[in-house]
Amino acid sequence: MAGIYLHIPFCKKACHYCDFHFSTNSSMMTELIHLMGEELILRKDYLPKYEVIQTIYFGGGTPSLLSAEQVRYLLDIVHEHYPLQLGEVTLEANPDDLSAKKLDDYRAIGVDRLSIGIQSFRDEVLTFYNRAHTSEESLQVLNLARKAGFEKLSIDLIYGYPEKDHSGWKSDLETALNLDPGHISSYALTVEPKTALGNWVKKGTFQPASEDFVAEEFEILQETMDAKGYVQYEISNFGKPDAFALHNTNYWRGVPYLGIGPSAHSYDGTNRGRNRAHNSAYITQLRERQLVFTIENLSEADRINEYLLTSLRTIWGVDTTFLFQRYGVDLLVEKVKELEFLQASGWIYVRDSRLYLTRQGMLLADGISEKLFL
Ligand code: SF4
Numbered sequence: 001m002a003g004i005y006l007h008i009p010f011c012k013k014a015c016h017y018c019d020f021h022f023s024t025n026s027s028m029m030t031e032l033i034h035l036m037g038e039e040l041i042l043r044k045d046y047l048p049k050y051e052v053i054q055t056i057y058f059g060g061g062t063p064s065l066l067s068a069e070q071v072r073y074l075l076d077i078v079h080e081h082y083p084l085q086l087g088e089v090t091l092e093a094n095p096d097d098l099s100a101k102k103l104d105d106y107r108a109i110g111v112d113r114l115s116i117g118i119q120s121f122r123d124e125v126l127t128f129y130n131r132a133h134t135s136e137e138s139l140q141v142l143n144l145a146r147k148a149g150f151e152k153l154s155i156d157l158i159y160g161y162p163e164k165d166h167s168g169w170k171s172d173l174e175t176a177l178n179l180d181p182g183h184i185s186s187y188a189l190t191v192e193p194k195t196a197l198g199n200w201v202k203k204g205t206f207q208p209a210s211e212d213f214v215a216e217e218f219e220i221l222q223e224t225m226d227a228k229g230y231v232q233y234e235i236s237n238f239g240k241p242d243a244f245a246l247h248n249t250n251y252w253r254g255v256p257y258l259g260i261g262p263s264a265h266s267y268d269g270t271n272r273g274r275n276r277a278h279n280s281a282y283i284t285q286l287r288e289r290q291l292v293f294t295i296e297n298l299s300e301a302d303r304i305n306e307y308l309l310t311s312l313r314t315i316w317g318v319d320t321t322f323l324f325q326r327y328g329v330d331l332l333v334e335k336v337k338e339l340e341f342l343q344a345s346g347w348i349y350v351r352d353s354r355l356y357l358t359r360q361g362m363l364l365a366d367g368i369s370e371k372l373f374l
Contacts (some may be wrong), residue, residue, distance in 0.1 A: 142179045317357075
């Protein structure tokens with residue numbers, strides 16, 4: 001099984017925290033989407049021949065800026081050129097784009113899962129983030145989506161907004177859970193250098209929340225979701241047991257995927273590759289039927305380390321038997337001292353030859369993975 005990721009690199013506004021690849025100039029959108037269709041055809045042999053496409057994911061940027069006709073154009077090309085056994089077609093969306101009509105149209109062409117960027121239900125926070133939607137639109141959107149027939153829904157929420165206490169975050173979580181989305185992805189507000197927040201921090205006009213404050217909000221998130229029956233199946237992802245995201249789960253489990261569009265990454269099961277993150281360059285090269293794709297050859301150690309990094313973040317943990325069978329690496333022996341230290345610190349535990357993060361360990365996941373890297 002494999003996946004296709006389509007990166008739609010346009011947004012209405014630049015959110016102040018965001019460092020994804022996107023442009024707020026949509027004048028190139030029509031041609032770029034057309035050329036993404038060309039890229040899909042040009043790269044139809046990228047994935048190993050035996051791989052069947054199980055998931056399609058429209059990410060961005062803001063895929064909900066596309067009309068249903070544009071989404072259908074890309075889906076039709078996938079249907080025509082790839083072997084399919086579809087289990088999930090996700091589209092990332094912002095609440096302000098989703099009218100009842102548009103939702104009906106998306107559902108009718110085969111999109112069956114929406115990942116909706118809500119981030120907060122408080123207008124003052126949305127304004128600070130420079131989001132294009134209001135809390136009122138956020139409150140309406142899940143009902144509208146359900147009326148259009150969407151059963152698989154996810155919302156994104158951001159924690160760690162700097163304020164005097166956690167009451168705002170608790171109220172965001174309560175509002176979200178009352179809407180019962182079934183799946184929530186939640187990330188800490190982080191300050192990336194090439195963003196408005198990054199500039200404000202450099203100038204001294206913005207003070208992010210302290211690490212302790214952010215960690216407390218993460219713990220509130222874990223406890224609240226747990227109490228409502230949501231499983232933390234990846235550090236930032238919580239779902240009811242039948243609502244885990246298939247595309248993302250496959251990604252964390254090392255399933256190959258093809259990434260289409262500027263900045264999209266790909267993985268063929270052995271090596272990674274990436275498309276250049278530049279809309280004009282993408283258009284210029286694709287017009288000439290040239291790819292903007294470069295391959296990053298992974299050493300065996302890179303592959304093992306990537307597996308450690310991603311799998312440790314999930315509920316399925318690191319399978320040391322798999323590592324031994326595939327690479328001849330016995331992690332339990334090679335990293336015995338590190339594992340003893342991590343277990344004694346209460347950050348990981350080992351069960352049936354698998355390593356798992358404890359709740360406390362989840363706060364330190366990247367540092368813990370690094371200790372285990374080869
Ligand atoms: S809408 Fe999403 S991709 Fe676009 S700027 Fe905001 S956070 Fe980034």
